[in-house]
Amino acid sequence: MMRVIYVLWLRQLKKYGRSKSRVVGAVGQPLLFLLALGYGLGSVFARAGKGDYIQFLVPGVIVQTILFASIFWGVNILFDRMLGFLKELLVAPVPRLTILLGSVLGGATTGFLQGALVLLVSLAIGFRPYSLPLTLVAFAIMAMLAIGMTSLGAGLGSIIDNMPGFQAVNNFIIFPLYFLSSSLYPLDSAPPALKIIAMFNPLSYAVDALRGTLINQSHYGLATDFAALGITMVALIAFGTVCFRRIQT
């Protein structure tokens, strides 16, 4: 069983590593956000008395990277269905759950690595994490987020029939989640309506948890963040499992 999970995990990593455009695209967009917004709005942010905008922005952009990469990873499931490879997996003497687990872990690993890569690059442009032990906690948060969002992607890839459909649903989920979280602006000075929406957006807690660990600045508190993130992760894994189980060929 471990051997099967390992080869399925490895398959995802190989496929990812072999498509250079995927790697470049996944990291390029968040960096654009970081540079354009970070430098463009940095002085305004500082004048409003909120401190260094780059410091504030990096956790949000890391979350963005993992969110986009992980959900979009779901196209791999869609392609496996469309191109027939999934049949090879489904007739093998291996439980479906094992197939999902190996693949999702592979997808989550690629999502996590992209987030880590963005963190690394942001160090080069002046980002300074608060402390090393807390940075390690931040990695755990990134891994949780990657697993949850990859499960969501796997679920979507199991029930959606074609590429345009996948992109449309993706946009309906990703962009609202992202813009209506605390990724780009501080919540304490946001209008009440936005605060309430953000409160019901699981992504806010991921961003907040990363901010808490990377720059020691938390809106909800780390305990709340972890609880919300944990519940979301479980729910998304359940969603992915149910959808993947229902696949018929």
Added chain:
Amino acid sequence: MNSPTIAVDHVTKSFGDVTAVDDISFEVYPGEIFAFLGPNGAGKSTTIKMLTTLLRPTSGTLRLAGKDVVREQAAARKAFGVVFQDPSLDDELTAYENMELHAVLYGLPRAMLNERIDMLLKLVELDARRGSYVKTFSGGMKRRLEIARGLLHEPQILFLDEPTLGLDTQTRNVLWAYVRELSRDRKMTIFFTTHYLEEAEDIADRIGIVDRGKIVAMGTVDELRQQTGTDSLEGAYLALTGKAIRDEEVSAGDNMRAHMRARRR
């Protein structure tokens, strides 16, 4: 006679109001080559999907090497290899990697893995291309690789769903030569579907003629001729189904099924 490797007992499969497979029963024995011959939409692929655990029968039982495909799924899955009508390879992996993944899925011991993959890639004459990505392969090469992959775990049964569709004559001949050898030398049971009369006649020991979800006749070519009082398989086929086989024929049931499949996805 030995106990059958494939035993299908009163199996029916319906999709809503459409009955794709209607109360079929048949048995195939070790080392036998058995063909399902019938027009498109007769229920051939649906039968293979039930036999390979991809679809559950609405009623009836299917056993492979004595294992029930619904209740003893894992054991039944180990008993067969399958080459589907459409490709089921990972294009972004190499030929070797596709084989390796299959070996792990079927729990082949690491020690024998390399040797067996080498042997099979040589058998299908792809050993020189083992490190190439499958996306660079031609249709015939992909089909050969699928066959090699289907044989990797030494199954007792090999299912081939319209295996020669879209292949040139040369590749067809090579493929059937392999298959004959496997059934003769390893006593492997072969079950294939086709809508080519010549293929069923030349290759199969026994033929089941299917039409509209039912097996309308079963036997050797001679038996089928005798049953119908005709002098060729084609004559027998026409007498039984009342129509000639045409590639382009698509029945209403076919359209319906394609539609429902699309909706279920």
